[in-house]
Amino acid sequence: MVAEVAPLPSSLHFRYCMRMQQSSIYVRCPGCSDTTLVVHRGPTYVCAGCGFDYGALAKDEPAFERYLVERMREGPMGQLGAIALHQWVSGMGAAASVDAIRSMAARNGIELPDPAKGDPILRGALIFVVLLVVLIAGSIAYVVLTGGS
Numbered sequence: 780m781v782a783e784v785a786p787l788p789s790s791l792h793f794r795y796c797m798r799m800q801q802s803s804i805y806v807r808c809p810g811c812s813d814t815t816l817v818v819h820r821g822p823t824y825v826c827a828g829c830g831f832d833y834g835a836l837a838k839d840e841p842a843f844e845r846y847l848v849e850r851m852r853e854g855p856m857g858q859l860g861a862i863a864l865h866q867w868v869s870g871m872g873a874a875a876s877v878d879a880i881r882s883m884a885a886r887n888g889i890e891l892p893d894p895a896k897g898d899p900i901l902r903g904a905l906i907f908v909v910l911l912v913v914l915i916a917g918s919i920a921y922v923v924l925t926g927g928s
C-alpha cells in the first residue's frame with residue numbers, strides 16, 4: 780500500500796490556482812457541511828447547494844475567522860478557498876485581504892505558502908538589477924579613475 784501525501788503547491792502552481800479560483804472556489808459550507816461551489820449572488824456570496832450566506836458570516840468576525848482557520852487547516856485547497864473567500868467577502872481589497880489572512884494564519888500557527896518565495900522570475904529580475912548597478916558603478920569608476928581625459 781502506498782501512502783498518498785498531497786504535495787504542497789509550488790509558488791507558480793499556487794498563483795495559477797489563485798487566478799483560477801477567482802471565478803470558482805469550492806469550500807466546505809457551514810450550512811450543509813458539503814464541499815460546494817461558492818457563487819456570487821447580488822451583493823453577497825452564497826453556497827450553491829443550500830444558499831448559505833458567506834457575506835453574513837463575514838460580518839461576524841470571530842465566527843468568520845474560526846471558519847477560515849478551519850479551512851486553512853485542511854491543507855492547500857482549503858487555504859486557497861479561505862484566501863479567495865476572504866478576498867471576496869471582506870471587501871478590503873486584495874492586498875489588505877492577503878495581509879489579514881496571513882496574520883490570521885500566523886495567529887493560529889498555520890503556515891501559508893509564500894508566493895514571493897523562490898520565484899524564479901523575481902529572482903532573475905533582482906539579479907539583473909544587481910548586475911546593472913555593478914555595471915553602472917564600474918563605468919563611473921572607470922571614468923573617474925581615468926580622469927575623463
Ligand SMILES: [Zn+2]
Pocket residue numbers: 808809810811812813815826827828829830831
Ligand atoms: Zn451549503
